[in-house]
Amino acid sequence: MDLPEELRYTKEHEWARIDAVKKIATIGITDYAQDKLGDVVFVELPEEGTEITIAEPFGSVESVKAVSDLFAPISGTVLEINDALAESPEAVNEDPYGEAWMIRISIMDMSQVDDLMSAEQYKKFLSEQEEV
Amino acid sequence: MSALLRTSLYDRHKQLGAKLVPFAGYEMPVEYTGILAEHRAVRSTMGLFDVSHMGEIEVRGPRALEFCQKVTTNDASLLKPGKVQYTAILNEEGGMLDDCTLYRLGDRHFLFVVNASNRAKIAEWFQTHSMDGAEVSDRSDDYALLALQGPTSESLLSTLVKRDLSTVHFYEFSWVELCDTAALISRTGYTGEDGFEIYLAPSKAGEVWDLLMKGGKSAGLVPVGLGARDTLRLEMGYLLYGNDMNESKTPLEAGIGWAVKVGKGAFFGREKLLRQKEEGLPRRLRGLRVTGRGIPRSHYKVKRDGTEVGEVTSGTFSPTLEEGIAMAYLDSSLTEGDAVKIDGHGREISATVAKPPFVAGSLKR
Numbered sequence A: 001m002d003l004p005e006e007l008r009y010t011k012e013h014e015w016a017r018i019d020a021v022k023k024i025a026t027i028g029i030t031d032y033a034q035d036k037l038g039d040v041v042f043v044e045l046p047e048e049g050t051e052i053t054i055a056e057p058f059g060s061v062e063s064v065k066a067v068s069d070l071f072a073p074i075s076g077t078v079l080e081i082n083d084a085l086a087e088s089p090e091a092v093n094e095d096p097y098g099e100a101w102m103i104r105i106s107i108m109d110m111s112q113v114d115d116l117m118s119a120e121q122y123k124k125f126l127s128e129q130e131e132v
Numbered sequence B: 001m002s003a004l005l006r007t008s009l010y011d012r013h014k015q016l017g018a019k020l021v022p023f024a025g026y027e028m029p030v031e032y033t034g035i036l037a038e039h040r041a042v043r044s045t046m047g048l049f050d051v052s053h054m055g056e057i058e059v060r061g062p063r064a065l066e067f068c069q070k071v072t073t074n075d076a077s078l079l080k081p082g083k084v085q086y087t088a089i090l091n092e093e094g095g096m097l098d099d100c101t102l103y104r105l106g107d108r109h110f111l112f113v114v115n116a117s118n119r120a121k122i123a124e125w126f127q128t129h130s131m132d133g134a135e136v137s138d139r140s141d142d143y144a145l146l147a148l149q150g151p152t153s154e155s156l157l158s159t160l161v162k163r164d165l166s167t168v169h170f171y172e173f174s175w176v177e178l179c180d181t182a183a184l185i186s187r188t189g190y191t192g193e194d195g196f197e198i199y200l201a202p203s204k205a206g207e208v209w210d211l212l213m214k215g216g217k218s219a220g221l222v223p224v225g226l227g228a229r230d231t232l233r234l235e236m237g238y239l240l241y242g243n244d245m246n247e248s249k250t251p252l253e254a255g256i257g258w259a260v261k262v263g264k265g266a267f268f269g270r271e272k273l274l275r276q277k278e279e280g281l282p283r284r285l286r287g288l289r290v291t292g293r294g295i296p297r298s299h300y301k302v303k304r305d306g307t308e309v310g311e312v313t314s315g316t317f318s319p320t321l322e323e324g325i326a327m328a329y330l331d332s333s334l335t336e337g338d339a340v341k342i343d344g345h346g347r348e349i350s351a352t353v354a355k356p357p358f359v360a361g362s363l364k365r
Helices: A031-037 A119-131 B010-015 B035-044 B064-071 B116-128 B153-157 B202-219 B226-236 B270-279
Strands: A014-019 A024-029 A040-044 A057-063 A067-071 A076-081 A103-107 B019-023 B026-031 B047-050 B055-060 B084-090 B096-106 B109-114 B135-138 B144-149 B173-178 B181-186 B195-200 B283-290 B301-304 B307-318 B323-331 B339-344 B347-354
Touching: A031 A057, B010 B202, B026 B226, B035 B047, B035 B226, B047 B202, B055 B064, B055 B116, B064 B109, B064 B116, B096 B116, B096 B181, B109 B116, B116 B135, B144 B153, B144 B202, B153 B195, B153 B202, B173 B202, B181 B202, B195 B202, B226 B307, B226 B323, B283 B307, B283 B339, B307 B339, B323 B339, B323 B347
Parallel strands: none
Antiparallel strands: A014 A024, A024 A103, A040 A057, A057 A067, A076 A103, B019 B026, B047 B144, B055 B109, B055 B135, B084 B096, B096 B109, B144 B195, B173 B181, B181 B195, B283 B323, B283 B347, B301 B307, B301 B339, B307 B323, B339 B347
């Protein structure tokens, strides 16, 4: 499983790339999530300007097999969405941390970032998942 | 919890990196490289499936035909040795116990190929209603089953067997030799493409799998899992027991009345079917084609003008059409082309009533 060190992670298998200076977060789903979903065919994202709330659904990812909600890792306002995913949803499977970034948000509360998991913590969380 | 069963090809699935999931008590490959790629391979060249988990029940004896007629809806007397038919097994109330294929191996020898999930149920049903002169035996453990499906499957298989495969027509079967072993091959399948199902001893299945994979590699043959098996069959409007029908549904409601021959004589469930033919059906299984985004899933409700008119039984993303498709029981008043809304996962999906198949396959009737 690919797990970039510089990202933060959630139990719902989202990742966030935090720019603390600009107070902007880029959000997507992890390699583990795309692997579990299988071939992604649709990605539903909120409109620019939408406020998203920590731990609440902000969109969905649909694969051939199932639909999965996307949960906000932290609260903020949507600045930009990745339009390319409408044409190429398979990017989520091919490059979940790069080409398949989903939304960029302005960070409402920097302290929420501290509650996100590090790569190390997420890795441990994943190994516990598989044991169940 | 008892351990999952494995087919004789399990090690190969693991080696190929398959994602394995529990299915009907077996650990089965759901995908290898991905459902979309595998689906597209079957529609454009060919794919190889391990479906050894399915059940094979033989019936033998001077009254074998009589038995088959009693327990099925289609007319087994139409079968000559070497022929196959699609048929349904009903309970006494007309509810479906399974859909299956029936092979006539000889004048007094028949083979039922049933869904893996119904194997024990059907074997028991047959034993309960057995008759002297028709010996029933569950031979599932003696058969491995591979399915080679796709427009180029005949050209591959003909390089590996002596028999002229152009003489084995749709829903016919023949015996051939593969890897020094006798195999029964039928021109049948669950994909809508031209192809063959290959029945053979489990001890030889690995060797035959390797032979096919090696021979087909340069022509684009790939292993295909149950995930793509489902998208392929749904594109054709083929039924999946458990989703599209169960014991509370008759074959008329499920849209397979063409496999019901009430004129053949008495069979389990016949009375109910005659009543339904007379009274009509309040709901029937139909196809739905999504006109926007979203994929309908089992149990999503179908609405028209705000009123509930049905429920989805099977739904998926059609890799060929690149949109959602589904089967659903809908009020009989709805006609092809009617616009409906499918409710699910907090969203409304727009769709129209459609008549399957949703795509055209290469199978040669």
